[in-house]
Amino acid sequence: MEQFKFGKCKISLSNVRKVYESKGENVEALRGLSLEINPGEFLAIAGPSGSGKSTLLNLLGGLDKPTSGKIFFGEKDLGSLTNAQLCVLRLFTIGFIFQSYNLLPILTAVENVEYVMLLQEMDPVMRRQKALEMLGEVGLSSMAHRRPLELSGGQQQRVAVARAIVSHPLVVLADEPTANLDSHTATALLDLMAHLNATKNITFVFSSHDPLVLSRAKRIIRLHDGQIE
Amino acid sequence: MNKINILVKLAWRNIWRNKRRTAITLASIAFGLCALLFQQSIIKSLQNQIIEKSTRTYTGHLQVFSKETTDLKVPEARIENPSPIYAAVQTLPDVDLWGPKLIFTGLISSPFTSKGVLVVGIDPLKEKELTTIHSYIVEGGYIEPAEERSILIGVKLAKEMDVKLGEKIVVMVQGSDGSLSAELFRLKGLFQTGSPVYDGQIVYVPLSSAQRLLVCGEEISVISMHLKNVEAIESAQEKLAKLLEREPVQVVTWRESSHEIVSIQKFQDAILLIVLVIIFGIVALGIFNTLLMSFFERIREFGLMLALGSKPIHVATLILLEAVFLGILGMVLGNILGSLLILYFGKNGIPLPIGDVVGYWMPFDKVIYLKFAWKELIFSSLAAVLTSILSAIFPAMRAARLQVAQALRHY
Incomplete structure (x- = not known):
C-alpha cells in the first residue's frame, strides 16, 4: 500500500476559502484563512456555531477540498492528491474524533478500535492486542466486546479516542469532542487527550466552544464568520 | 484478505x-x-x-426410415432390405432395445361394419420390450410370437366395430403389387390408453402377417430404438448414420419425428x-x-x-x-x-x-x-x-x- 512519509510535519493553510452552495445561494464558510500548526500542538479552534470550525477540520483532514487556497502537510499540497491518495493520507496520518461518537454500530468496541489497523493491513494478532491495550488505556477493558449501543455516550467517545490514536497518527482532529458529554466525562476525556499529547507527541486540533475545552488548550484560534479574529 | x-x-x-x-x-x-x-x-x-x-409408446429415441420417407408418422416408403440395418443396430453399444415396424393404412371389417385404420405390424417380442403398448391391455392378452393371426385393437375401436375377444376381424389393404389383399385375424386383446387416436384408429398385428398382407417380402417401414442414455442421442444418431451411410436410409431422432x-x-x-x-x-x-x-x-x-x-x-x-x-x-x-x-x-x-x-x-x-x-x-x-x-x-x-x-x- 502506498504510504506518505510526512515525518513530524507542519500543517500550513494559505488563503483558504470554502464556499458552499445552499438553496441556490453561495455561503462562504471560510474566507481566505491562513494558518500554521506545528507538530505536537494542543490546539483549539473556537468560535460560535457557523463560524467555520467544522469546515476547517474537514479541510485539514482531507475530508473536503477548499474552493481556493492551499493546504500543506509538510511539503505535500492536499489539493494535488487524488481521492485514493487522500484515503491513504487519512488512514496513516490522521485520527478523527467526531462530535457524535461515530462508531460503527455493528462492530464491538474492540473491533471499532481495530478497524483502522485492519485497513492498514496489520497482523490480526498484533492488531487485536494493540486494540485491547488501547481500550485499557482509556479505561474500557471490560467493555471491549460490547457494541456501541451497549455503551454510554462517554464510553463511546473514549472508544472513538482509542480508535483515533491506536495507530499513532501524526494528527488527531476532534470536532467538538465534548459536545455530548457531561462535565465529568468531558474532563476525563480532555485529561486523556492531554496525556497522549504529552506522552506520544501527537498533534491535537479540536474545535469547540466549550470553555472547559478551551481552558485546556495550549493555543486557541478564534474563528468568526470564516475568518480568524 | x-x-x-x-x-x-x-x-x-x-x-x-x-x-x-x-x-x-x-x-x-x-x-x-x-x-x-x-x-x-x-x-x-x-x-x-x-x-x-x-418415445415409449411409438417412436423410440432413434428411428431408421427409408431415405424416401417424408411423412415420419405414417411412412409412405419402405426399407427394402432391412438385414444390414438390423446388423448395424445390434453392433451399436448405445442401443438398449430395438424393433422393426411395418406401418400402413388399411380397412378392417367385422361382421357388422368396416373402418379405416393405421395398421402397425410388430415383432411381438421386441415390441414388448421396446414400447409399453402391452401394458395398456385391459382385456385378453398380448400377441405371442407364434400367433400369426392375432390382432390387438383399442377398446374404442372394438366398441365401434362391435367385436369381442376371439371374434374375427378382416384386414384389407392394397398390396405393394397393386392387388387387393386381405387377411383374417382373431381379436386377441383390447388396449385402452385413454388416447382416442390410439384407441380408435390403430391396430397391431404380427410383422410377418403384415408383410404377407402387403405383399412386400421382408420390407419394413421403420426400425425404432431405445437408447441406454438418451442424453447421448446426437452421438448415437451420428454413429448409426455413419454405419449406414451406404444404405438408402435416414436416421432421425424423436425430436425430428415428433416436431410437434x-x-x-x-x-x-x-x-x-x-x-x-x-x-x-x-x-x-x-x-x-x-x-x-x-x-x-x-x-x-x-x-x-x-x-x-x-x-x-x-x-x-x-x-x-x-x-x-x-x-x-x-x-x-x-x-x-x-x-x-x-x-x-x-x-x-x-x-x-x-x-x-x-x-x-x-x-x-x-x-x-x-x-x-x-x-x-x-x-x-x-x-x-x-x-x-x-x-x-x-x-x-x-x-x-x-x-x-x-x-x-x-x-
Missing part, C-alpha cells in the same frame, strides 16, 4: 440490523424463487412425461423465460428498495468508513456483499420451499387438464408427478443471487461516490 473478512463480517451483521425488513426481502426472494421452481418443475415434468410417453412435441417444448420454455423475467423483475424491485433504504439510513456510517481510510471500493463492496447474502439466503429458502412442494407433488401427483389435451394424441396420464428440473433449478437459483447483486449496483455506486464531509453531516 483481512479487509474482505471484515467486509464480510460487516455485511452479515448489517443485514440483521433491521430483521423485519430483511425477513420481508428474503420472503420476497424465496417465494418468487419457490413459485418459479414449482412452475419449472411442472413444465419440465410435463415435457418429460410427454417425451417418455411418446419439440414445438410445445419450445413454447413452454419461452413462457418459462418470460415468467422468470417477470418474477425476478418484481424481486429485483424489492431488493433494490431494501438496499436503497438501507443506504440512505447509513450514509453517515459510510462517510465515517471513508473518513477513517476505507476506499470507496470497500464501501461499494460492502453493499454488494449484503446483496450477495440476501440473494444466497433467499435462494436457500426458496429452494427449501420449492423442494418441499416438488417432493409433495412428486409423491401425490398434481391433476392437470393438459393431460386431456395431450392425451388425445398419445397415451398420457392425467396426473403429473413432479420431478426436480435440475438444470432450471440451478439456473433460477443463480438468477436469484444475480438479481440481488444487480439490484445493489446502484446503491453501491452511490455509496462509492459519497462526498465524505457531506456524508458525515447527513442525519
Whole structure:
C-alpha cells in the first residue's frame, strides 16, 4: 500500500476559502484563512456555531477540498492528491474524533478500535492486542466486546479516542469532542487527550466552544464568520 | 484478505440490523424463487412425461426410415432390405432395445361394419420390450410370437366395430403389387390408453402377417430404438448414420419425428423465460428498495468508513456483499420451499387438464408427478443471487461516490 512519509510535519493553510452552495445561494464558510500548526500542538479552534470550525477540520483532514487556497502537510499540497491518495493520507496520518461518537454500530468496541489497523493491513494478532491495550488505556477493558449501543455516550467517545490514536497518527482532529458529554466525562476525556499529547507527541486540533475545552488548550484560534479574529 | 473478512463480517451483521425488513426481502426472494421452481418443475415434468410417453409408446429415441420417407408418422416408403440395418443396430453399444415396424393404412371389417385404420405390424417380442403398448391391455392378452393371426385393437375401436375377444376381424389393404389383399385375424386383446387416436384408429398385428398382407417380402417401414442414455442421442444418431451411410436410409431422432412435441417444448420454455423475467423483475424491485433504504439510513456510517481510510471500493463492496447474502439466503429458502412442494407433488401427483389435451394424441396420464428440473433449478437459483447483486449496483455506486464531509453531516 502506498504510504506518505510526512515525518513530524507542519500543517500550513494559505488563503483558504470554502464556499458552499445552499438553496441556490453561495455561503462562504471560510474566507481566505491562513494558518500554521506545528507538530505536537494542543490546539483549539473556537468560535460560535457557523463560524467555520467544522469546515476547517474537514479541510485539514482531507475530508473536503477548499474552493481556493492551499493546504500543506509538510511539503505535500492536499489539493494535488487524488481521492485514493487522500484515503491513504487519512488512514496513516490522521485520527478523527467526531462530535457524535461515530462508531460503527455493528462492530464491538474492540473491533471499532481495530478497524483502522485492519485497513492498514496489520497482523490480526498484533492488531487485536494493540486494540485491547488501547481500550485499557482509556479505561474500557471490560467493555471491549460490547457494541456501541451497549455503551454510554462517554464510553463511546473514549472508544472513538482509542480508535483515533491506536495507530499513532501524526494528527488527531476532534470536532467538538465534548459536545455530548457531561462535565465529568468531558474532563476525563480532555485529561486523556492531554496525556497522549504529552506522552506520544501527537498533534491535537479540536474545535469547540466549550470553555472547559478551551481552558485546556495550549493555543486557541478564534474563528468568526470564516475568518480568524 | 483481512479487509474482505471484515467486509464480510460487516455485511452479515448489517443485514440483521433491521430483521423485519430483511425477513420481508428474503420472503420476497424465496417465494418468487419457490413459485418459479414449482412452475419449472411442472413444465419440465410435463415435457418429460410427454417425451417418455411418446418415445415409449411409438417412436423410440432413434428411428431408421427409408431415405424416401417424408411423412415420419405414417411412412409412405419402405426399407427394402432391412438385414444390414438390423446388423448395424445390434453392433451399436448405445442401443438398449430395438424393433422393426411395418406401418400402413388399411380397412378392417367385422361382421357388422368396416373402418379405416393405421395398421402397425410388430415383432411381438421386441415390441414388448421396446414400447409399453402391452401394458395398456385391459382385456385378453398380448400377441405371442407364434400367433400369426392375432390382432390387438383399442377398446374404442372394438366398441365401434362391435367385436369381442376371439371374434374375427378382416384386414384389407392394397398390396405393394397393386392387388387387393386381405387377411383374417382373431381379436386377441383390447388396449385402452385413454388416447382416442390410439384407441380408435390403430391396430397391431404380427410383422410377418403384415408383410404377407402387403405383399412386400421382408420390407419394413421403420426400425425404432431405445437408447441406454438418451442424453447421448446426437452421438448415437451420428454413429448409426455413419454405419449406414451406404444404405438408402435416414436416421432421425424423436425430436425430428415428433416436431410437434419439440414445438410445445419450445413454447413452454419461452413462457418459462418470460415468467422468470417477470418474477425476478418484481424481486429485483424489492431488493433494490431494501438496499436503497438501507443506504440512505447509513450514509453517515459510510462517510465515517471513508473518513477513517476505507476506499470507496470497500464501501461499494460492502453493499454488494449484503446483496450477495440476501440473494444466497433467499435462494436457500426458496429452494427449501420449492423442494418441499416438488417432493409433495412428486409423491401425490398434481391433476392437470393438459393431460386431456395431450392425451388425445398419445397415451398420457392425467396426473403429473413432479420431478426436480435440475438444470432450471440451478439456473433460477443463480438468477436469484444475480438479481440481488444487480439490484445493489446502484446503491453501491452511490455509496462509492459519497462526498465524505457531506456524508458525515447527513442525519
